[in-house]
Amino acid sequence: xxxxxxxxxxxxxxxxxxxxxxxxxxxxxxxxxxxxxxxxxxxxxxxxxxxxxxxxxxxxxxxxxxxxxxxxxxxxxxxxxxxxxxxxxxxxxxxxxxxxxxxxxxxxxxxxxxxxxxxxxxxxxxxxxxxxxxxxxxxxxxxxxxxxxxxxxxxxxxxxxxxxxxxxxxxxxxxxxxxxxxxxxxxxxxxxxxxxxxxxxxxxxxxxxxxxxxxxxxxxxxxxxxxxxxxxxxxxxxxxxxxx
Numbered sequence: 001x002x003x004x005x006x007x008x009x010x011x012x013x014x015x016x017x018x019x020x021x022x023x024x025x026x027x028x029x030x031x032x033x034x035x036x037x038x039x040x041x042x043x044x045x046x047x048x049x050x051x052x053x054x055x056x057x058x059x060x061x062x063x064x065x066x067x068x069x070x071x072x073x074x075x076x077x078x079x080x081x082x083x084x085x086x087x088x089x090x091x092x093x094x095x096x097x098x099x100x101x102x103x104x105x106x107x108x109x110x111x112x113x114x115x116x117x118x119x120x121x122x123x124x125x126x127x128x129x130x131x132x133x134x135x136x137x138x139x140x141x142x143x144x145x146x147x148x149x150x151x152x153x154x155x156x157x158x159x160x161x162x163x164x165x166x167x168x169x170x171x172x173x174x175x176x177x178x179x180x181x182x183x184x185x186x187x188x189x190x191x192x193x194x195x196x197x198x199x200x201x202x203x204x205x206x207x208x209x210x211x212x213x214x215x216x217x218x219x220x221x222x223x224x225x226x227x228x229x230x231x232x233x234x235x236x237x238x239x240x241x242x243x244x
Contacts, residue, residue, distance in 0.1 A: 023205020
């Protein structure tokens with residue numbers, strides 16, 4: 001539960017290697033001696049530190065059907081969480097270079113498994129009668145493009161599911177904030193050609209933290225992409241394909 005001056009005390013990051021998620025944690029109003037739990041595979045805790053906060057790493061693989069819920073359940077059984085960040089993501093290969101197995105992994109990680117975890121997390125937060133969830137969606141969810149339509153479709157599914165949950169959670173004390181980042185310089189995009197309006201993970205974290213603190217339902221990272229993607233949605237397919 002938030003402390004007496006409205007500061008966050010407990011944060012759970014599912015996808016604890018996400019640089020955007022970690023930068024978000026650094027920018028939210030975390031209480032002194034607050035606790036941050038990072039869930040992910042082989043996370044090096046020494047690479048992430050917050051002054052006057054306790055950081056705990058938990059080995060977690062969302063692809064494991066047992067771990068998916070069990071490890072999160074164990075953490076919720078011991079404490080309330082004020083903020084949960086769902087930052088699991090797998091970009092995979094471009095469709096032209098991918099396999100059916102690879103495509104299925106992209107869909108499972110970004111949508112099927114993430115949606116299951118989100119559903120469970122919001123149910124636990126409802127029992128607390130408070131809490132926020134930040135979901136790292138993507139601008140790729142707005143309209144399909146030839147180079148990343150499988151990843152975009154999976155993120156679109158999660159985005160749609162989360163917006164439905166927003167409606168279902170009205171009046172429960174639980175908020176869902178959906179961030180739609182564009183190209184962010186991070187380990188996930190290392191070696192890729194930056195898209196227009198590319199930003200650093202640190203800047204993305206600042207924007208996400210503001211979105212959470214203001215309880216924004218949906219926001220783009222950076223904000224200018226809201227207008228860019230509005231135009232993209234209106235483009236005829238032939239023009240969009242040329243821009244791809």
